[in-house]
Amino acid sequence: MSHRLGSWTPPHDADTALALRGVHAGYAGAPRVLDCVGLTVGIGRRTAILGANGSGKTTLLRVLSGAHRPDEGVVISGGAVLDHGRRALTAHRQQVQLVTQDPDDQLFSADVRSDVAYGPTNLALPQPEVVARVAEALSVLSITELADRPVHRLSFGQRKRVAVAGALAMKPTVLLLDEPTAGLDPAGVEEMLAAVAALEAHGTTVVLSTHDVDLAWRWADEVALVVDGVVHQGEVTDALTDTGLVRAARLRPxxxxxxxxxxxxxxxxxxxxxxxxxxxxxxxxxxxx
Structure with missing residues (x-):
């Protein structure tokens, strides 16, 4: 069973942006990935999901986003249990956006402006609203100068920020980032963290997955350590100073x-x-x- 560390207690429901309760999840023909997982994402709280490569971090984010339906258990979004019907998932994904580790999995258009506009356009929003959302997202991510640049001419770090801008243009309440700093050089990491801070300033709750313990220690309020399919959640100063637990996650303090x-x-x-x-x-x- 998953458990929480130290004196940490889940936020009151009114302060909860997203949660999992009793979630089991996996893939057909493979061992179960998540085993009776509980997780609470507090509004405005920085939550880092930590674990070794292959530990289940991505599956956890996919369950939170609604992209992967759990075998058992529930996702709680907006105070209600998530229904995995098409209409409910469409509404959920407007509020909870997932940005994958590889930006090329999410970039489809020829130029940056068109790509960032893709989601809002599919919501059938009025064109002035689409234009305003795109301009705001590009500004928050500090990539306005890239608006007319062909996507294939961008660096890896730039493509990552464009993918985040596309998610931001949907105006989500929660943004899930899968390994947002993976593959970036030190300057790129700082640029991504600055972009995340700008998202938070606009009222978006950010959850990120990483295997970089130092990044989580520096950034997070709370940590969810994934160990053998079980999630152990706690305040960052409790979770990452539990040497036995950190090493069980195949990480280091x-x-x-x-x-x-x-x-x-x-x-x-x-x-x-x-x-x-x-x-x-x-x-x-x-x-x-």
Missing amino acids: PWSIELLARLGLDPAEVGWPRTPDEVAAALRVRAVP
Whole structure:
């Protein structure tokens, strides 16, 4: 059974954007991927789904998005159990958008503007509304200058941001990002995180999957660790300092936690530093006689 760590408790229903309850999921002819999973995504809370490659992170996101129907259990969206009928799924996907790891799986049009407009156009929105949504999405992702660029002329990082812009143009309440920083160089990672921050400033709750523990430690409020098909959810400072659980997920603790442990320091006593600057500041304070 899935369980939660420490003193963390799920947000009140009014504060819940999306949830899973008792979800079992898999694929025909293969071992079950998710086993009685519970997960709560709080409104405005940064949730990182962590696990090794092949652990089930993508399946978890697909279940949340409605793209994969669980064998058992329910998805709760907008306070109600998700019906997997066509009409209900269409409405759900307007509120919950999934951006896949490979942007080329989601880019269909010849140029950036047309691609970002694809979703709103399919909603049969008035053309002025489509134009406004596209302009806003391009601006939030800082790619307005790419609007008329052919998609095949974009870098991998640019294509990732265009895919996110296409999802944002649907004005979702929750955006699910599957490995959004995978394949990006350090500058590209910073650009993607800046884009995510801009999405949050516009009221979108962001959930991202990753196997990068340091990224999750730096970014997340809560972590959902996927271990052998079971999800263990908790506050980031509880989940990622549980060394046994982190290693069971075939990951390693955050570098800052390992460093502090080697120095004999309790991370809680030095303020849970998450960035290099915070670690340096904590060590300077500690060194003052």
